[in-house]
Amino acid sequence: MADKLTFTRPDDWHLHLRDGNAMRSVLPDTARRFARAIIMPNLKPPIVTTEQAAAYRARILSALPAGLAGRFEPLMTLYLTDATPPEEIARAKESGFVQAVKLYPAGATTHSDAGVTDIARCGAALAQMEKLDLPLLVHGEVVDPAVDVFDREKVFIDRVLIPLQQRFPGLRIVFEHITTREAVEFVQSASGRIAATITPHHLMLNRNALFTGGLRPHHYCLPVLKREVHRQALLKAATSGHARFFSGTDSAPHPVSAKESACGCAGIYSAHAAIELYAEVFEQVGRLDRLEAFASFHGPDFYGLPRNSEQISLIRESWQIPAQIEFGEDVLIPLGAGGQVCWKLVGN
Numbered sequence: 475m476a477d478k479l480t481f482t483r484p485d486d487w488h489l490h491l492r493d494g495n496a497m498r499s500v501l502p503d504t505a506r507r508f509a510r511a512i513i514m515p516n517l518k519p520p521i522v523t524t525e526q527a528a529a530y531r532a533r534i535l536s537a538l539p540a541g542l543a544g545r546f547e548p549l550m551t552l553y554l555t556d557a558t559p560p561e562e563i564a565r566a567k568e569s570g571f572v573q574a575v576k577l578y579p580a581g582a583t584t585h586s587d588a589g590v591t592d593i594a595r596c597g598a599a600l601a602q603m604e605k606l607d608l609p610l611l612v613h614g615e616v617v618d619p620a621v622d623v624f625d626r627e628k629v630f631i632d633r634v635l636i637p638l639q640q641r642f643p644g645l646r647i648v649f650e651h652i653t654t655r656e657a658v659e660f661v662q663s664a665s666g667r668i669a670a671t672i673t674p675h676h677l678m679l680n681r682n683a684l685f686t687g688g689l690r691p692h693h694y695c696l697p698v699l700k701r702e703v704h705r706q707a708l709l710k711a712a713t714s715g716h717a718r719f720f721s722g723t724d725s726a727p728h729p730v731s732a733k734e735s736a737c738g739c740a741g742i743y744s745a746h747a748a749i750e751l752y753a754e755v756f757e758q759v760g761r762l763d764r765l766e767a768f769a770s771f772h773g774p775d776f777y778g779l780p781r782n783s784e785q786i787s788l789i790r791e792s793w794q795i796p797a798q799i800e801f802g803e804d805v806l807i808p809l810g811a812g813g814q815v816c817w818k819l820v821g822n
């Protein structure tokens with residue numbers, strides 16, 4: 475049993491950093507572990523133009539503490555709306571720092587109200603993305619209130635993703651934070667243009683974790699945790715070595731007051747221990763040998779970016795996750811608060 479793992483520095487292909495002092499608090503957790511991260515654009519107001527993405531990128535870079543400056547690259551995204559013009563897509567591609575465009579179905583999740591009401595309205599933008607080879611990242615859930623919350627991802631595949639793929643066969647698509655066996659099967663059987671990210675929390679927890687001994691708001695995220703059979707399918711996919719599954723934490727910090735509320739926000743914070751938690755999960759199924767490919771190779775290969783050249787090391791040493799973490803003027807409750815993680819990041 476290895477007591478030290480040294481491997482290519484990983485990337486996080488799905489991250490919420492927020493802004494201002496809140497961002498300042500959480501950014502070092504990611505930058506210590508990951509070389510790059512795809513930064514979600516669901517700020518309020520959202521990042522809908524390349525110019526806004528440039529300004530947000532500059533704020534992220536200037537929020538890096540001295541020791542991490544120059545070691546972390548934010549990969550920016552635009553927030554797709556019904557009105558995104560193809561010219562904006564061209565500007566995004568031209569910029570070199572916008573790596574993708576994010577589709578939030580309007581009303582699907584946190585800060586998605588400015589999202590897409592009907593994908594049919596986005597034809598010109600999507601055609602331009604296909605032409606310029608700028609990937610589309612999808613929050614894959616329908617918002618139809620008649621659809622059971624636990625079926626929203628599965629129904630999205632049939633109603634939105636399959637028709638989208640047929641209409642734009644050349645479009646690169648990342649099916650973000652997949653949660654179901656159906657999503658795994660869809661990606662496996664899809665063309666090489668479709669990949670998926672998988673979060674640590676969807677690998678670690680099933681939906682029972684929402685209700686263990688009472689209501690657990692810190693385990694609430696979207697897409698919501700699913701049954702154990704789905705977690706097993708995700709685990710199998712992540713550790714299979716399949717090149718179109720890769721790391722994306724969806725670390726999504728919220729102040730404790732917004733989570734522990736009569737209408738609590740969706741989002742789980744995992745940046746404080748993300749690569750360590752992935753390592754723990756891979757080890758549980760005896761596949762630590764495939765962690766590097768999942769966390770460090772498959773993502774850049776799919777995005778057409780170079781793999782990182784530096785390395786990181788984890789040692790087998792148990793440490794306690796803090797009960798809470800500073801979050802701007804507030805605090806947040808991290809995934810696994812108060813519990814132990816068996817892998818520890820060396821240095822950094």
Ligand code: DOR
Nearest residue numbers: 583584695696726740741
């Ligand atoms: O749980 C989630 N939180 N899912 C999302 O899609 C958005 C995210 C957030 O921004 O808090």
Ligand code: ZN
Nearest residue numbers: 490514724726
């Ligand atoms: Zn997200």
